[in-house]
Amino acid sequence: MxxxxxxxxxxxxxxxxxxxxxxxxxxxxxxxxxxxxxxxxxxxxxxxxxxxxxxxxxxxxxxxxxxxxxxxDETSTTVNTSVVKNYVEQLRNTLFIGSEDDVELLKMAITMPDALKTEREExxxxxxxxxxxxxxxxxxxxxxxxxDEAASLEVDFKERIVNIKKYLEEVKALDADRIENVKTRLQKAIDDLKVDTDENRFEQELIYYLEKLDINEEKVRLANHLDYFLETLATPDSNGKKLGFIIQEMGREINTTGSKANFAPMQKAVIQMKNELEQIKEQILNVL
Missing domain, CATH: 3.30.230 (Ribosomal Protein S5; domain 2)
Structure with missing residues (x-):
């Protein structure tokens, strides 16, 4: 929790x-x-x-x-009578005024240092x-x-994880079309050059290129991270830092998938995953 x-x-x-x-x-x-x-x-x-x-x-x-x-009714602060009297006398002598002005002098004296004393309470x-x-x-x-505050956050996290899983399924469904699209584009590029090519060499280069664009590992790791996030969310202890680390790993897999996509429909799904993850990132900072 x-x-x-x-x-x-x-x-x-x-x-x-x-x-x-x-x-x-x-x-x-x-x-x-x-x-x-x-x-x-x-x-x-x-x-x-x-x-x-x-x-x-x-x-x-x-x-x-x-x-x-x-x-x-009682207060621990009292007037320091001897100090105030001394202040009044000094002010009277300094200002050369009579006793009829003692009220004004008293107002001045009471603001002087140590005019009030407070008994320290033990x-x-x-x-x-x-x-x-x-x-x-x-x-x-x-x-x-x-x-109570975290209960609404937990509901939001679960909804967004479900959304990311949905977009991940879209990515998986689009993968076959993406590979076919890459092959078609490469073949067209070769045809446009109007040069003779070694079919075997072309197949080898194509396989090498497709291996670099392969996202199977990213899909598997992202799915595992999503499940692990939900598992950690369900533990008795609140561990915001751990959830934050899992989110970092999710972001790494989503970014790698996006950089390898080379296919507009797949990139749209990746952007949606990034958007959901950013919303989680903002809220996870407030989790204990």
Whole structure:
């Protein structure tokens, strides 16, 4: 079962004094590109969070965030009274104005460095246990999102593989006419030269030329690659890189067939196969 690398997961935890929102977003990427944003008092848990995300999400450009909104009446930020008073006194002496303007001075002082102080919140292990549980919920949600997103991709892949198989059958059906067409063209070219030819030598050269245009191996290998793609698609694990390698091999066989075709009806079928394969290539980049 394949997974998409595009996904979104969210979980909200309401604690007595705060609301904690956990969000995970992911897009496609060749490797795991993990960006973690969490409050400073949870920083010591960042490594374990990264390991959890790497194990579950494997690949993609992943943005993980923990947002904390304080809901209690109390706040950890207080006015540093002595510092603010000192700023006001200095401003009064500098500007030579009276106490009636202290309100304006206070507005200025409160913006100065260290006017406000924030008590550092220590990590509560019991609180983190609850948050960690909700991280697991967000991870499950994004994984399910990826599975659901990939379901439509899988249907599309199968349809396009069926189409390529159909065009491959056309190529096989046209092969006999193609060979006959090549023979006729070569014979006509010889006749137009109006020279005597050694029939045995001509047959030998014709066989050599037709061997170079033979596409039997390409047809067999392409058919095998198509079946292998479907087999890999049906495995329990999502392996976008492996599917990408199989597509490369398909493209190689289709291109070789096109270069050897020398027959307009066959080249049309090859172009159709290329078109279907390009559509798969674009979408496979988003498969985990």
């Amino acid at each position: 394949i997974q998409s690398m595009t996904g979104y997961g969210k979980s909200v935890l309401q604690l007595p004094t705060k609301k904690v929102t956990i969000e995970i977003k992911s897009l496609n990427s060749k490797n795991l590109d993990l960006n973690v944003r969490i409050p400073s008092y949870y920083k010591e848990k960042e490594l374990s969070v990264r390991k959890k995300l790497a194990k579950s999400l494997v690949r993609g450009k992943v943005d993980f965030s923990i947002f904390v909104e304080m809901t209690a 990590l509560d292990e019991n609180e983190w246990t609850l948050i960690d549980t909700h991280i697991d919920e967000a991870v499950k949600e994004i994984v399910q999102y990826r599975v």
